[in-house]
Amino acid sequence: MEDGKIIRLSDYAGKPVVINVWGAWCGPCRTEAPEMQKLFDAGTQVVGVDVKETDKSHPQDFMRDRSLTYPSIYDGSSRSFINVFKGVPANTVPSTFVVDKQHRVAAVFLVAVLASDVQPVLDELAKE
Numbered sequence: 319m320e321d322g323k324i325i326r327l328s329d330y331a332g333k334p335v336v337i338n339v340w341g342a343w344c345g346p347c348r349t350e351a352p353e354m355q356k357l358f359d360a361g362t363q364v365v366g367v368d369v370k371e372t373d374k375s376h377p378q379d380f381m382r383d384r385s386l387t388y389p390s391i392y393d394g395s396s397r398s399f400i401n402v403f404k405g406v407p408a409n410t411v412p413s414t415f416v417v418d419k420q421h422r423v424a425a426v427f428l429v430a431v432l433a434s435d436v437q438p439v440l441d442e443l444a445k446e
Contacts, residue, residue: 325365325389327421334443335363335421336436339413340390341370342380346430347412351384354414356433358388362440366390367398369411418443 327335338354340347358364366386368377371394381390391398416425416439425439 323389325391327365327417330363330365330421332419333363334419334424334440335365335417336440337365337367337415337417339367339369339411339415341368341411342376343370344411348384350412350414350430350432351380351386353431353433353436354388355384355386357436357440360433364388367393369393369396416440416443419446 336354336357338350340351354364354366366388368380368390371377371392374392374394377390377392380386410428412430414427414431414436415423416436418424424443425436427435
């Protein structure tokens with residue numbers, strides 16, 4: 319959530335990426351966030367997308383308080399969520415998308431997940 323920093327999927331060329339849609343206001347996200355950190359700490363590319371916030375300080379506090387170090391995009395208006403994830407209801411938070419090395423969608427989780435839910439997908443993608 320660095321001001322002015324742009325994160326692009328192309329920054330992760332040739333690597334699978336876990337994209338996690340979350341909100342500081344979201345109860346299940348409190349459980350899920352440390353699970354995303356576990357994946358990130360194990361070497362998986364994780365990008366968070368924080369949505370539906372009224373103040374940028376809330377998600378910044380959420381990340382700091384939980385020692386989250388994976389990059390996250392602040393999307394308070396949910397505009398990028400709506401434009402990028404067409405067809406997924408904007409109220410589907412948390413959501414997690416796993417994209418393969420060519421950045422094609424490999425898995426979609428429209429519920430809170432644990433690292434152990436996502437890891438089998440990553441293991442299969444590693445075989446490609």
